[in-house]
Amino acid sequence: MRHGRYRFLAGAMLPPLLLYAVFVVSPYAQAFYLAFTDFNGVSSDVRLVGLDNFTRLWSDPLFLAALRHNGLMLVVVPLVTIALALFFAASTRGSRLLRAYRVLYFFPQLLSVAIIAVLWQFVYTPNSGLLNGLLDAIGLSTLERSWLAEPRLALWCVMAALIWSAVGFYVVLFAAAIESIPADITEAALIDGAGPVTLFRRITLPLVWDSVQVAFVYLGIVALDGFALVQIMTVGPGGPDNSTEVMGLSLYRNAFTYGRYGYASAMGVALFFLTLTLVLLMLRVTRRERVEMA
Amino acid sequence: MHTHPTRRTLLLGAVAATALGACATSGADDDSEAAKGETTADNPFGAPADAPLEVVVFKGGYGDQYAVEAGTLYKPRFPKADVDHKGIQRVGEVLQPRFISDDPPDVVDNSGAGRLDLVTLVSSGKLTDLTELLDAPSLDDPSKKVRDTLMPGVVEDGTFDGKVFVLNYSSVLWGIWYSRSLFARNGWTYPTTWAEMLTLGDEIKKTGVAPWTWQGKFPEYMNDPLVSLAAKAGGHELVRSVDNLEPGVWRSPSMLAAAGAIHQLAVRGHIMPGSEALSHTEAQNAWSKGQAAFIPCGSWLEGEQQQVTPAGFDMVLGTVPALTGADKLPAGAVMAASSESFLVPAKAGNARGGLEYLRILFSRKVARGFAQNSRALPVVTGATDGLTLTSGLASTAQTAEAAGASMFGYRFRTWYPPLAKALDDATGELLTKRTTPEKWAERVQKAADAVAADSSVTKQKR
Numbered sequence: 115m116r117h118g119r120y121r122f123l124a125g126a127m128l129p130p131l132l133l134y135a136v137f138v139v140s141p142y143a144q145a146f147y148l149a150f151t152d153f154n155g156v157s158s159d160v161r162l163v164g165l166d167n168f169t170r171l172w173s174d175p176l177f178l179a180a181l182r183h184n185g186l187m188l189v190v191v192p193l194v195t196i197a198l199a200l201f202f203a204a205s206t207r208g209s210r211l212l213r214a215y216r217v218l219y220f221f222p223q224l225l226s227v228a229i230i231a232v233l234w235q236f237v238y239t240p241n242s243g244l245l246n247g248l249l250d251a252i253g254l255s256t257l258e259r260s261w262l263a264e265p266r267l268a269l270w271c272v273m274a275a276l277i278w279s280a281v282g283f284y285v286v287l288f289a290a291a292i293e294s295i296p297a298d299i300t301e302a303a304l305i306d307g308a309g310p311v312t313l314f315r316r317i318t319l320p321l322v323w324d325s326v327q328v329a330f331v332y333l334g335i336v337a338l339d340g341f342a343l344v345q346i347m348t349v350g351p352g353g354p355d356n357s358t359e360v361m362g363l364s365l366y367r368n369a370f371t372y373g374r375y376g377y378a379s380a381m382g383v384a385l386f387f388l389t390l391t392l393v394l395l396m397l398r399v400t401r402r403e404r405v406e407m408a
Numbered sequence: 409m410h411t412h413p414t415r416r417t418l419l420l421g422a423v424a425a426t427a428l429g430a431c432a433t434s435g436a437d438d439d440s441e442a443a444k445g446e447t448t449a450d451n452p453f454g455a456p457a458d459a460p461l462e463v464v465v466f467k468g469g470y471g472d473q474y475a476v477e478a479g480t481l482y483k484p485r486f487p488k489a490d491v492d493h494k495g496i497q498r499v500g501e502v503l504q505p506r507f508i509s510d511d512p513p514d515v516v517d518n519s520g521a522g523r524l525d526l527v528t529l530v531s532s533g534k535l536t537d538l539t540e541l542l543d544a545p546s547l548d549d550p551s552k553k554v555r556d557t558l559m560p561g562v563v564e565d566g567t568f569d570g571k572v573f574v575l576n577y578s579s580v581l582w583g584i585w586y587s588r589s590l591f592a593r594n595g596w597t598y599p600t601t602w603a604e605m606l607t608l609g610d611e612i613k614k615t616g617v618a619p620w621t622w623q624g625k626f627p628e629y630m631n632d633p634l635v636s637l638a639a640k641a642g643g644h645e646l647v648r649s650v651d652n653l654e655p656g657v658w659r660s661p662s663m664l665a666a667a668g669a670i671h672q673l674a675v676r677g678h679i680m681p682g683s684e685a686l687s688h689t690e691a692q693n694a695w696s697k698g699q700a701a702f703i704p705c706g707s708w709l710e711g712e713q714q715q716v717t718p719a720g721f722d723m724v725l726g727t728v729p730a731l732t733g734a735d736k737l738p739a740g741a742v743m744a745a746s747s748e749s750f751l752v753p754a755k756a757g758n759a760r761g762g763l764e765y766l767r768i769l770f771s772r773k774v775a776r777g778f779a780q781n782s783r784a785l786p787v788v789t790g791a792t793d794g795l796t797l798t799s800g801l802a803s804t805a806q807t808a809e810a811a812g813a814s815m816f817g818y819r820f821r822t823w824y825p826p827l828a829k830a831l832d833d834a835t836g837e838l839l840t841k842r843t844t845p846e847k848w849a850e851r852v853q854k855a856a857d858a859v860a861a862d863s864s865v866t867k868q869k870r
Contacts, residue, residue, distance in 0.1 A: 156532050157531075176645070218736070241686075265842075309519035349836065354837070355836065
């Protein structure tokens, strides 16, 4: 009987594994191979060029700019998103009305990235945009500007949209984690005279740290991407004057506009290892002692 | 459970996977000759009578009715042949694998977003040389070669390294658009020199209308008048040196003066505030609403604005004014290019039939239908004669006729996309006054030099 069960399990596992191998693993593997070639996207006559594509990366000013911008996003996006999400999750505990807010926070999660980008483009557009209109209405018209057309502001505007779209999911994630903290622990802390801040720092945060750790990893990956928002929202795209260039965009442009698939694959490989390194680092840095709850 | 992948198994997997890696690039290698029939006066390429013909056409702003019509005209000539017409978007994504495996359709209109890079296709030997088609008798008048029925520049647009691989169907002219009715109401006349343009701009500004707006989100729109001004001042010679990546051409007096002329629009405050962040739709709609007097654009603007153009707006395409009093090109000279790139793949099963299909497509009958249905100017000369055209298309046709042989067109945008990007970035900065014409010239020249020095880029010459 045992034998039959294994056969059944194998039969159930094999098709999905095969699909995964064909549609996920093999393209990855091909990208690794193409990164060492001069593949131009249409010719089957492909030459191996060794590490050329990779050495080229480090002297490509656009790719380096993209690396810097993704680096900045990596610092800002996860921190701000997690801080906001924790704040919203913790402050919407209690009454039904407050909990209803969590649904609102979650709404952006239901929209596709393309729609989010188009919406935010309308927010930032200079002459009839929501943001400039708002500033005008509250008498701050001196602050009005062409948000996405100023090199110093454009990337921050993109990050704001990114954070807006991500925060709702983590509110729900953290809220669920907070709900699962046993009421007696919270009550005991309150009886001992802990204020809301102390309660959050000493009780809530340590007990939801696992979720925060996961959030850091996910958001780190989001921050290394940012392609869709930049491609749809920004001037150029990637501008003005390359101030919002991200690695995904460089990769896309080299492959689909310049026909340099080999070089673009090298970018993809670099991005792959960066993401992998980042995940390992994030997991290590955010590692704390686990609190066991009975 | 001890089946977590260890580092070793992962590595082994990676090695195995690299062996798989050849998939994307491995192609079929059968070199079977394309089918051929008998060559007659009526069938100059000897298209086989019974071989099916597969036509893949980009179905975008112009639709694909004209290509369908050419197919229906092919059928009676080769009754036993099936014409398989496909009107699609994202031509590149659909056809890329078929080009790699050398199993392409017989005719392709490689256009629209996501088209395949032409230079790449040419340098990989994936296209049929169309010289034979150009030297064949045209369908309308057998005493005239197909070559002689086309507008100036069309053959050159499809030439790569001395050979013609692509024929474009729609002629596009670039200029500066305005509303004839708005100008008549205000007593403005379209300027003939750039100095007049600036004076008129000052005058327009006083009425509260912004003299200019532009599609700032995509800075290439303003590059078109910029390089047009430079070409008019510097002549065909300058255009060729730009395309040939000659050292210092971006710093040449004509180019600098052109950049300075465009920069003046920003310096004098002639540009509607916020334009630098507007998408093409936003800027064009503001212009259609009469918020700005001028907008730079190609001749597709009328079709694009159809839904939002107020009645009696009467948009017309104006030729970019002369830059100096001593321009090398005549006043009517206009930047032109053609789009809707038709080609016959080298490995097409019915390449002969493909050529014959193109001969039909480039006939006057099909071209007239294109002008009427797609509201664009076909490259077949005289195709619009006697047709009642809309104001924009009529002005485009007139401009093309007035320009005659003084039409010019740059090729670097298709040849060297990285240079085009650098130019767009620099022009965006120029129009927001974050850079000066001199610094603009420096950085574009630097980008051109970088492309010239890059050995991985296939160089073109004209």
